[in-house]
Amino acid sequence: MSETHSFLRYVVTGKPYEYAAIGPRIRLQQHLDLSRAMQVMAMITIFNTAISGYVAYSMTRDPLVTVWAGTNVFMAAMMLYDYWRKAGRPLPKAVSGRYVSRSETLSIVTGFVFGSLPLYLRSDPFDALIFSSLFTVSMCAGLMCVLPRNPRLVMRYLLGSVTPLLVHAGIHFSDKMVAMTVALALLAFTIYFGARAAFELYLKQVRSVDEATQLREILDVALDGSGQAFAVRAKDGTVVFENELYSQVKPALRNVEASGGVVHVLDRYWQTASYEVDSIGSVEIFTDVTRIEDARQEAESLRQDADEASHAKTRFLRSVTSELLVPLRTIRMQASMMDAGSRIPVTKADMNRAADQIRLLTESLEGRVEQIIGYASGDATQADLTSTADLRETDNNPVLKLESFLRRNLRDGSIG
Structure with missing residues (x-):
């Protein structure tokens, strides 16, 4: 369905086909616009009634003009009362739409009352039609400017004001009346298309605001997420x-x-x-950045643990290496005492003691090698490291005691 047909459907029935944007937001805006414009519309009605009534009475001297002016002033007073009744109230956040619908219906009556001026004049019918059309069309155009977001009210006011003019043209049918009716219809269509364009622009603004609001909500959710x-x-x-x-x-x-x-x-x-x-x-x-910071701190802790493990490994290897060198040196010195070229007198008892010491030293070497293998495979314990460190103390290490004893014997013996 085209935009023209959908707008006409909205104006006639209030049930738009494509205007999905027409909802609570626009109903509230129409309510606020109408309640604020009541005073302006009342003052425009009184002003136009006074001017057109004065000109009509000056030209025709017809006393019925005062009756027409009185009915329009009464309608303007009703508008002022409506404005005064809502002036002290706080702005609503949501509306049902009944106030706008009621005002749209009453606009037909208000327009009919204002456009019925030629029905009160008994002078030349054609002059009365021209005179009334000028004020009626200008009234509708001014209303369209005051309420661009209420096209249904403007169109219904236009319908109400044009109807008595057409009735007057039908009663006094002539060629001139037909020509005037065609011109009046063109002016009505001009107001119709102007109201449609203004309302279309308003709907585009509403859609833009809704889209911007949705994008803002999406951005808000995305940032929170x-x-x-x-x-x-x-x-x-x-x-x-x-x-x-x-x-x-x-x-x-x-x-x-x-x-x-x-x-x-x-x-x-x-x-x-x-x-x-x-x-x-x-x-x-x-x-x-909590996860990143936690990961950084965890990595720092792991690095510190790795450094400590590396230092502990270095200390262990240094300690075990020194422990390996001591038995090896002792075994070498024991063997040098018993080889063929040694001049140190060695008895059988000394050889037995040396053999026992060599056996103890090889057992010690075997234990150290097992510690190294266990450390390399990750099986070394803190007790192993502690015991290795303790072995370095001379008072607790029989191997070191033996080395010290042999060194003293070698210094006291004569080696050729």
């Missing part, structure tokens, strides 16, 4: 837009200093950032 507190500030510092997360985080950040751009509030870590925008002001963003 991504853990970003977002705010746009004007150049004077006032907040133009902020999401709910920003309103929660911002007060908590007032007494907290950022460390490297990261602050810790509300049990979370936030990365702060601010950008200047020439056309707006500034954009402030707080990004939830």
Whole structure:
């Protein structure tokens, strides 16, 4: 269905086919516009009634003009009463639409009363039609300018005001009346298309606002979901837009200093950032980096543990290496005492003791090698490390005692 047909459907029945934007928002806007414009429409009615009534009476001297003027003043008084009755009330947040519908119906009566001037004049019918048409069409055009978002009311007022003119032209049918009726119809169509264009523009504005609101809600949800507190500030510092997360985080950040751009509030870590925008002001963003910060701290802890393990491994290897060298040196010195070229007198008892010491030393070497293998495979325990360190104490290590004893014997013996 074309826009023209859908607009006509809306004007005639109030049930639009394509205007999905017509809903609570527009009903509320029409209600507010109409309640505010009642005073203006009343004053325009009184002014036009006074001017046209004065001119008509001056030209015709017909006393019925006063009756017509009186009915229009009464209708204007009803408009003023309606305006006065709603003036002290707070602005509503939602309306049912009954007030607008009732006003649209009454606009037919109001238009008929104003357009019925030629029916009260007994002078030349054609002159009366021209005179009345000028004021009636100008009244409808002014109403369209006052209420561009209420096309149904404007069109119904136009219908009510044109009807008595057509009745008058039908009663006094002539060629001139037909020509005047055609001209009047063209003027009515002009007002119709003007009202449709104004209403179309208004609907586009409503759709733009709705789309912008939806995009804002989507942006708000997306920022909350991504853990970003977002705010746009004007150049004077006032907040133009902020999401709910920003309103929660911002007060908590007032007494907290950022460390490297990261602050810790509300049990979370936030990365702060601010950008200047020439056309707006500034954009402030707080990004939830708790997971990144936790991962960084965990990585730092793992690095420290790895460093400690590396240092412990180094200490263990140094200690075990020294423990391996001591038995090997001792075994070498024992063997040098018993080889063929040694001049140290060795009895059988000394050889037995040396063999026992060599056996003990090889067992010690075997234990150290097993510790190294266990450490390399990750099976070494803290007790192993402690015992290895303890073995380095001379008072607790028989191997070191033996080495010291042999060194003294070698110094006291004569080696050729």
